[in-house]
Amino acid sequence: MTKLAIAIDLDRCVGCHTCANACKMQNNVPMGMLWNRILTKDCDVIDGAVGEYPALARTYLPVQCQHCANAPCQKACPTGATYKDEKGRVEVDYDKCIGCRMCMAACPYNARVFNWDDPVREPGFDYGDARVPVRAKGVVEKCTLCKERTDGDEVPLCVRVCPARARIFGDLDDPDSEISRAALRSGAHHLLEEKGSRPQIFYIG
Amino acid sequence: MSLTRPYKITIAVLAVLVALGMGAYIFQLVGGLGVTGMSNGTSWGLYIAGFMFLEGLGAGALAIASGVTVFRASAYRAAVLPAVIISVVCMLLAGALVLIDLGGVVRIANMMLSFNPASPLFWDVCLVSCFLVVGVVFLYLLTSKRGTAASQMATARIALPIAVLVPSVTAWLFGLQIAREGWYSSIMAPLFVASALDSGLALLVLALIWLNRNRVRAGSERCLSGLAGLLALFVAVDGYMVGCEVLTMAYPGTEGAAALLAEMTSGSMAPFFWIEVIVGVFAPCLILAFAKNRRRPGIVALASAGVLAGVFCKRIWLLLGSFVYPNVAGAPGLISGSSSTQGVEGVHGWTVVSSYAPTLPEVLIVAGVFALGVLAFLVLAQRFLVDDVSSEEGLTDKGMLAVEREDVVASHEPIEASLDCRFGTVRAGEQERSQ
Numbered sequence: 001m002t003k004l005a006i007a008i009d010l011d012r013c014v015g016c017h018t019c020a021n022a023c024k025m026q027n028n029v030p031m032g033m034l035w036n037r038i039l040t041k042d043c044d045v046i047d048g049a050v051g052e053y054p055a056l057a058r059t060y061l062p063v064q065c066q067h068c069a070n071a072p073c074q075k076a077c078p079t080g081a082t083y084k085d086e087k088g089r090v091e092v093d094y095d096k097c098i099g100c101r102m103c104m105a106a107c108p109y110n111a112r113v114f115n116w117d118d119p120v121r122e123p124g125f126d127y128g129d130a131r132v133p134v135r136a137k138g139v140v141e142k143c144t145l146c147k148e149r150t151d152g153d154e155v156p157l158c159v160r161v162c163p164a165r166a167r168i169f170g171d172l173d174d175p176d177s178e179i180s181r182a183a184l185r186s187g188a189h190h191l192l193e194e195k196g197s198r199p200q201i202f203y204i205g
Numbered sequence: 206m207s208l209t210r211p212y213k214i215t216i217a218v219l220a221v222l223v224a225l226g227m228g229a230y231i232f233q234l235v236g237g238l239g240v241t242g243m244s245n246g247t248s249w250g251l252y253i254a255g256f257m258f259l260e261g262l263g264a265g266a267l268a269i270a271s272g273v274t275v276f277r278a279s280a281y282r283a284a285v286l287p288a289v290i291i292s293v294v295c296m297l298l299a300g301a302l303v304l305i306d307l308g309g310v311v312r313i314a315n316m317m318l319s320f321n322p323a324s325p326l327f328w329d330v331c332l333v334s335c336f337l338v339v340g341v342v343f344l345y346l347l348t349s350k351r352g353t354a355a356s357q358m359a360t361a362r363i364a365l366p367i368a369v370l371v372p373s374v375t376a377w378l379f380g381l382q383i384a385r386e387g388w389y390s391s392i393m394a395p396l397f398v399a400s401a402l403d404s405g406l407a408l409l410v411l412a413l414i415w416l417n418r419n420r421v422r423a424g425s426e427r428c429l430s431g432l433a434g435l436l437a438l439f440v441a442v443d444g445y446m447v448g449c450e451v452l453t454m455a456y457p458g459t460e461g462a463a464a465l466l467a468e469m470t471s472g473s474m475a476p477f478f479w480i481e482v483i484v485g486v487f488a489p490c491l492i493l494a495f496a497k498n499r500r501r502p503g504i505v506a507l508a509s510a511g512v513l514a515g516v517f518c519k520r521i522w523l524l525l526g527s528f529v530y531p532n533v534a535g536a537p538g539l540i541s542g543s544s545s546t547q548g549v550e551g552v553h554g555w556t557v558v559s560s561y562a563p564t565l566p567e568v569l570i571v572a573g574v575f576a577l578g579v580l581a582f583l584v585l586a587q588r589f590l591v592d593d594v595s596s597e598e599g600l601t602d603k604g605m606l607a608v609e610r611e612d613v614v615a616s617h618e619p620i621e622a623s624l625d626c627r628f629g630t631v632r633a634g635e636q637e638r639s640q
Contacts, residue, residue: 032540032541032542032543032554033245033540033542034540037537037539037540039533039534039535039536039537039538040535040536040537041534041535042534042535043535043536044536044557045536046536046537046552047536048536061533061535063533072382072383072384075321075323075324076323076324076325076326076381076382077321077324078316078320078321078324078326078327078330079312079315079316079319079320079321079327080319080320080321081315095312096312096315096319097308097309097312098307098308098309098310098312098313098315098316099238099307099308099309099310099312100303100306100307100308100326101248101249101306101308102324102326102378104245104248105248105249105378105379105382105384105385106382106384107384108383108384108532108533109532109533110245110246110531110532110533110539112245113245113540113542114238114245114248114308114542115237115308115542116237116238116239116241116243116244116308116542116543117236117237117238117239117543118237136309137237137308138237138238138307138308138309138310139308139309140308191533192532192533195383195384195532196383197383
């Protein structure tokens with residue numbers, strides 16, 4: 001089996017949002033949506049800090065679909081539009097999606113975005129990878145782990161573009177892979193571990 | 206058939222509301238769900254709250270109707286047919302609200318073609334469909350000459366468990382979601398059943414009082430006061446379960462629960478929470494605890510209206526409260542995605558805590574759905590209940606309506622004198638009988 005995963009090294013992330021923008025471009029993500037958000041952890045302003053001067057700390061937290069092994073969204077989807085594929089990715093079949101948004105209620109990470117209107121793009125045409133299907137009004141979408149790229153040998157674009165090399169992509173079922181070794185590092189953890197959703201995106205630091 | 210003027214005006218107003226709602230729905234179909242106030246943060250809104258409410262009303266009414274039949278509570282038989290009419294109408298509209306909420310209603314066939322049996326929503330659709338079939342069959346057996354007491358009993362025996370399962374499965378849409386602090390609780394299903402029973406009964410009591418006033422269907426005073434007593438019990442159970450849930454949330458003092466509780470008791474959900482507690486639970490319980498009050502239709506109607514308002518408010522805070530705080534907190538937070546923020550540049554499309562207010566099309570659609578419900582009830586009442594009273598022989602055949610008919614006519618004589626009869630046909634029926 002294959003269990004594709006991404007490790008994000010929070011000690012290396014500089015909060016530059018390059019991954020978020022690359023993702024938006026690669027996947028033709030419309031205005032008002034992102035599949036990958038870079039949060040300034042525990043702050044209510046972007047690039048804020050936690051603590052009291054001079055003891056300040058700032059952590060950037062990139063959040064995307066966590067491709068959970070025990071995915072709440074996949075269980076909740078009434079039509080099976082959301083599914084776990086043979087490479088361990090959580091994917092959406094847009095033709096099956098009835099737009100009930102049960103998955104959005106079920107996702108603990110708020111990773112999913114919905115096409116509330118006809119998608120608006122600036123500039124006024126589709127951009128990014130031509131292999132990525134265009135989503136219609138009334139369906140849900142989210143990070144696909146760059147399905148079109150990772151079907152082959154390419155890595156997801158967020159991993160490819162990260163200037164700080166904070167992201168590691170690979171197969172958790174291959175014990176010799178870099179990501180399997182990263183998963184054993186101290187400080188490797190999941191978001192909302194207590195929810196038991198067993199994400200395949202994990203964080204170091 | 207001659208109809209009185211206030212009745213015609215009521216019908217006209219309701220028809221206008223329905224037409225406005227349909228217009229708003231077409232507007233939504235063209236523009237997408239972006240015309241609503243929903244966003245990526247609060248991805249369900251008034252439609253789903255309305256669905257929860259109507260589904261509860263329908264299930265509660267059917268539970269009463271089938272319970273009375275199954276347990277042969279003959280004193281309440283006059284309530285059975287109105288209750289079944291209410292249950293079918295409410296459940297149809299609940300289903301309609303779910304369809305209205307769908308972004309891809311054209312792909313609804315996927316629910317049958319490729320379904321996921323692990324999804325509570327799939328089961329909800331199945332059970333609501335079963336409910337409607339059983340409800341319509343029950344209605345047919347109660348109103349047709351072919352409906353024997355045995356067939357009604359058999360239908361009621363199927364209807365009773367379905368009436369309990371429908372609110373349970375609806376509750377599991379929420380209660381099984383580990384993602385949401387305020388939903389993930391094993392008390393959700395019993396709580397939804399309790400809310401269904403008290404709100405459904407409250408609506409039934411209101412309908413019976415209204416019908417009595419118009420001398421259409423007589424619940425007789427004892428029937429009504431008995432139902433009012435049952436209502437007090439149901440409301441108390443509902444309130445008790447809310448209390449259990451709030452205590453369990455508050456006691457461990459976890460961060461997420463504390464934030465949600467603050468939102469419920471003193472934040473944006475506070476009006477809904479306190480209306481539910483005060484108007485929906487304490488006031489009706491206090492009023493209906495006294496036998497003297499239970500005998501006065503006006504007071505019982507007031508308490509019932511309070512229960513309905515309370516349960517609707519509960520649907521609101523229960524649904525929306527859990528959308529406010531994302532589990533993974535941080536700036537800039539969630540990106541809205543909805544059209545209300547489109548055209549707004551930069552940071553204004555983002556929000557650290559999610560907020561929601563229904564838009565005009567959304568309110569019009571929901572108002573249209575409720576108006577359609579009242580309209581359908583009036584039409585069905587005119588068709589089935591009025592004819593019942595005016596036709597002499599139909600009553601005993603059905604075995605449902607003969608109970609205390611004479612008492613009813615007698616006990617409501619003084620009321621009739623002071624009240625305007627809205628159903629012209631009823632008057633005609635009464636006159637025929639007196640001749």
